[in-house]
Amino acid sequence: MNPNNYLVLAAIIFTIGAYGVLVRRNAIIVFLSVELMLNAANLAFVAAARNSGTLDGVVAAFFVMVVAAAEVVVGLAIIVTIFRTRRSASIDEASLMKY
Amino acid sequence: MTGESLVFGVSGTFAVIGALGLVVSRKAVHSALWVAFAMINIAVLYFSLEAPFLGTIQIIVYTGAIMMMFLFVLMMVGVDSSDSLIETIKGQRLLASLFGLTFGAMLIGAITSSLASPSAGLSGANANSGGHIQAIASLIFRDYVFAFEALSAVLITAAVGSIILAHNERWAPRKTQDQMQRERTLGTHVTPLPAPGVLASTNAVDTPALLPDGSISTTSLPGSFGIKGQVDTARGITEEGK
Numbered sequence: 001m002n003p004n005n006y007l008v009l010a011a012i013i014f015t016i017g018a019y020g021v022l023v024r025r026n027a028i029i030v031f032l033s034v035e036l037m038l039n040a041a042n043l044a045f046v047a048a049a050r051n052s053g054t055l056d057g058v059v060a061a062f063f064v065m066v067v068a069a070a071e072v073v074v075g076l077a078i079i080v081t082i083f084r085t086r087r088s089a090s091i092d093e094a095s096l097m098k099y
Numbered sequence: 100m101t102g103e104s105l106v107f108g109v110s111g112t113f114a115v116i117g118a119l120g121l122v123v124s125r126k127a128v129h130s131a132l133w134v135a136f137a138m139i140n141i142a143v144l145y146f147s148l149e150a151p152f153l154g155t156i157q158i159i160v161y162t163g164a165i166m167m168m169f170l171f172v173l174m175m176v177g178v179d180s181s182d183s184l185i186e187t188i189k190g191q192r193l194l195a196s197l198f199g200l201t202f203g204a205m206l207i208g209a210i211t212s213s214l215a216s217p218s219a220g221l222s223g224a225n226a227n228s229g230g231h232i233q234a235i236a237s238l239i240f241r242d243y244v245f246a247f248e249a250l251s252a253v254l255i256t257a258a259v260g261s262i263i264l265a266h267n268e269r270w271a272p273r274k275t276q277d278q279m280q281r282e283r284t285l286g287t288h289v290t291p292l293p294a295p296g297v298l299a300s301t302n303a304v305d306t307p308a309l310l311p312d313g314s315i316s317t318t319s320l321p322g323s324f325g326i327k328g329q330v331d332t333a334r335g336i337t338e339e340g341k
Binding site: 001002003004005006007008009011012013014015016017018019020022023024025026028029031032033035036039042043046047049050051052053054055056058059061062063065066067068069070071072073074076077078079080081083084089092 | 101103104107111114115118119121122127130131134137138141144145148149150152153156157160161164165168169172173175176187191192195196198199202203206207210211213215216217218219220221223224225234235238239242243246247250253254256257258260261264265267
């Protein structure tokens with residue numbers, strides 16, 4: 001099988017995630033889309049590792065997962081804090097800095 | 100058709116379907132479940148890419164821990180929170196689809212136009228260290244040990260930061276047992292509060308108990324339900340009760 005197929009699949013999933021970030025306005029769904037983009041990048045890492053025959057890509061994907069876990073913890077805490085003060089998880093309503 | 104291309108075809112299609120489900124479904128809970136579905140299929144792809152360690156970690160950490168934390172937060176924020184479909188910026192959806200199509204076409208074009216070298220496979224790299232796990236361990240704890248240590252610092256900082264962010268400061272001093280006893284016996288409600296409604300049609304914590312005149316007893320519900328507007332009004336029952 002052509003090893004580039006995995007990269008094409010990763011590109012498709014990454015694009016769908018980017019579209020979700022741009023279009024959706026619920027903060028949690030935007031965050032889920034970011035997670036999907038990270039997963040697509042991980043898939044590309046692993047596919048490239050197997051192509052080149054070294055394990056460095058696998059370790060890089062592992063590190064990405066650790067950073068994603070840390071990022072999710074902080075991001076969800078921020079969403080909960082915003083929800084507590086505004087009673088809404090919509091990213092349109094957290095625009096106080098604009099004015 | 101080899102087994103690998105079969106796995107790629109099935110799991111890859113399912114992963115794309117899950118990703119599309121995230122973008123399309125309106126309720127946040129449905130989106131979260133679609134993402135979990137996509138992530139499990141990506142884990143299957145890791146297994147077929149000779150990375151069983153990463154596939155296991157993907158299932159345990161991503162679908163097990165991270166997605167469940169998303170669901171926890173969704174329960175706090177309100178399961179029913181769904182997006183409104185009104186555009187706040189004019190033409191945002193159209194521009195976003197245009198951007199997505201261009202971006203995707205560019206990426207796919209760049210990938211497919213590059214030469215596909217035959218895959219080297221990971222068996223050689225695994226054999227050098229005497230096994231897959233041993234090879235990964237020697238990379239993490241020898242070559243990338245500094246990044247590993249830095250990531251442990253990142254994790255600790257994230258944990259402390261989330262505690263600080265989500266921490267609620269107590270504004271009033273904690274009530275003593277004496278004060279609580281006084282409130283209970285001298286207040287307006289001496290007996291315990293009424294339980295939620297146990298009715299023939301529903302028996303759930305969001306169903307309010309009915310008063311003798313058929314109206315809803317608001318004190319029979321947990322306090323958080325009123326804020327989110329998730330009270331089951333038990334409309335048909337109140338009609339009959341009147």
